[in-house]
Amino acid sequence: MIAVKRVNEKQIVDELTFAVLSVFLLYDFWFQYAVKTIDGILSILGIIIMVLFFARLRLSIEFYRYILFVFLFILFSIVSGYLFALDRTTFSSLYIRILKYIIPMLCMYNYVGWDYLRLKKIMFVVAISVLALSISMFFSGKVDFMGAVIVGDLNSNVFSSFLLLGMTANIFLLNSSNSKFLTILLIGVIAVELVAQLFAASRRGILIFFFLIVTYIHSLISIKYNTKPFYKIVTVIFILAVVALVLVKFESINDKFIIIQEFGRTSGDSLRKQYQAVAWRLFLDNPICGQGLGCVQYRIGMYSHSLYYELLSSVGIIGIFIIIYPLLRKAVAFWKGSNRIEDGNVEDKIQLRSMAWNVIAVLITGVAVVYIYDANFYIFIAIFASTQSVYIHKQRKLSNY
Numbered sequence: 001m002i003a004v005k006r007v008n009e010k011q012i013v014d015e016l017t018f019a020v021l022s023v024f025l026l027y028d029f030w031f032q033y034a035v036k037t038i039d040g041i042l043s044i045l046g047i048i049i050m051v052l053f054f055a056r057l058r059l060s061i062e063f064y065r066y067i068l069f070v071f072l073f074i075l076f077s078i079v080s081g082y083l084f085a086l087d088r089t090t091f092s093s094l095y096i097r098i099l100k101y102i103i104p105m106l107c108m109y110n111y112v113g114w115d116y117l118r119l120k121k122i123m124f125v126v127a128i129s130v131l132a133l134s135i136s137m138f139f140s141g142k143v144d145f146m147g148a149v150i151v152g153d154l155n156s157n158v159f160s161s162f163l164l165l166g167m168t169a170n171i172f173l174l175n176s177s178n179s180k181f182l183t184i185l186l187i188g189v190i191a192v193e194l195v196a197q198l199f200a201a202s203r204r205g206i207l208i209f210f211f212l213i214v215t216y217i218h219s220l221i222s223i224k225y226n227t228k229p230f231y232k233i234v235t236v237i238f239i240l241a242v243v244a245l246v247l248v249k250f251e252s253i254n255d256k257f258i259i260i261q262e263f264g265r266t267s268g269d270s271l272r273k274q275y276q277a278v279a280w281r282l283f284l285d286n287p288i289c290g291q292g293l294g295c296v297q298y299r300i301g302m303y304s305h306s307l308y309y310e311l312l313s314s315v316g317i318i319g320i321f322i323i324i325y326p327l328l329r330k331a332v333a334f335w336k337g338s339n340r341i342e343d344g345n346v347e348d349k350i351q352l353r354s355m356a357w358n359v360i361a362v363l364i365t366g367v368a369v370v371y372i373y374d375a376n377f378y379i380f381i382a383i384f385a386s387t388q389s390v391y392i393h394k395q396r397k398l399s400n401y
Contacts (some may be wrong), residue, residue: 010056014110017052017111018118020045022102028375029129029162033152034136046103051164066385067109069326069359070102070378073315076322077293080315085292086282086299094293094373099163100365105378112386114393119386120176123169126379130166131164131189133159134196141199148201158204161369165376167212168358170384174216175350206369208361215357222285237274279309283316291371303373305367311351323372324363330384331359337391348391355387 024045032038058064077090077095085091112118133151137159141149167190174186189214197209202205279296293314296304304310336355338349361370362380371377 001267011298013052013055014111017049017107018121019215020048021104021111021151023120024049025125026130026132029126030132030136030231031163034133042100046100047293049107050103053103053110056110058110059297060076063113063389064109066330067105067381069322070105070381073319073322074098075103077315078138080319081292084286084289085151086295087292090298092291092296093319097373098293098378101378102374104375105382108379108382108385112390114381114390116390117395119383120173120384121382121389126253126383127166127169127186130162130169131192133162134166134193137196137199149199154368156202156368157248158374159200160197160202160208161365161371161374161376162213163193163200164208164361164365165218166193168355171212171216171354172351175347175354188287199365201364206222206367208365208369211364212357212361215352215361219338219350219353221280223353224346274351275300275302275304276306276309279306279313282313283309284323286316288316288318288321290314300322303370305368305370307369307371310351310370310372327359327384330388331356331363333388343349348368349393352391355384360385 018308024042027038027041054272055272061068079097080338081091108122112122133154136149137149139150144150144156150156151159154162170186170190170193174183174190177186192261194209197205275296278300282291282299285291290311290313295305295314296302296310304313308320308324311323317321334352338352338356341349341352362377365371
């Protein structure tokens, strides 16, 4: 009787955890930008999420091995910041922000555990949140001074990062779908988000969007149809046809989408170079430990617009290694894992290969996005770490971290 009661309590906590995480994702990636900002709601959700995390806390360091590097980064940041921060106020504000962001990350990872279906449920919520944001752009978006369409106060680069998160979820769901209706629906979702990306006028965003589409098609062909050259030929012809259509319609596309014109602009690039030159000088002043989170912002009133420059300047060589090396290891682990799975298990092979490409996409995106001060970065980490946890448990063949 006691055992049954405990099972029921765990089930209630799990269901409540999923519900609260769903509310958090919907609010954080859609509602607050497209509908209305609710004062204090993120703090309330954060407290509830933290309570739910501790209610199902797993007392095993081994279980958390795939996200331990985040804790190491947090520890190193506080020590290096206390010793070397240019401005304690800026440092403290950003450090607290990161602490808030890792709470949903931990709870999401803890909730998924080794359960593939739970990971899939989280992916559905992420996909719905980003789709809702994309649709909101068409109905309530406004044109900024650069000609890009934005939602609320969400700039186009952050919006593109949200779309990257949505694509990660879409590809995961597309690959795991056993329903033709759902497959067609997801393709439609990707098409809607592609149009939204074009209107957002982010060069980096559109390139990464196509990067994920192409790499998914490549994974599908190389794994599922590797012995059927006919499919390869058809796919190449299809891609060439799409490129030809774009070139034929280039003039009309150029008029409709500011992104085409954006590729010829250099003013934003020159500003980024200035910000990053400051970040590089700050890094050279203390290359080992950096000069504290937000040191570039404190010096010039602006972030460096690059994950790599921001890490180098704020936490130095040690800090950038703590963050980037584990992510590279995850990409390698996913890739190797896709090769080690039995040939008959096509879905898992493609899933892991696609996730490797997603990690690479995030790392590429980091060239132009700071990331570490944004909630979506820690959701990415939760997804990557959860996928590792699920497939280690499911296959026992993915490389060790």
